[in-house]
């Protein structure tokens with residue numbers, strides 16, 4: 001069972017917490033939102049998530065870090 005949580009940052013942006021890892025919005029296309037791992041820049045992580053109306057519909061790749 002996956003743990004999903006939405007957190008509002010002080011800047012008013014939403015962050016998706018998925019199994020303890022944070023994801024930032026990459027882009028929105030239609031009714032889909034594409035999220036990518038917060039460790040993408042620092043760690044080169046390629047994991048991303050697609051959501052529709054706050055429901056996770058797709059998970060791409062895995063974290064390359066703890």
Ligand SMILES: [Zn+2]
Pocket residue numbers: 021037038039040045046047062063064065
């Ligand atoms: Zn990651």
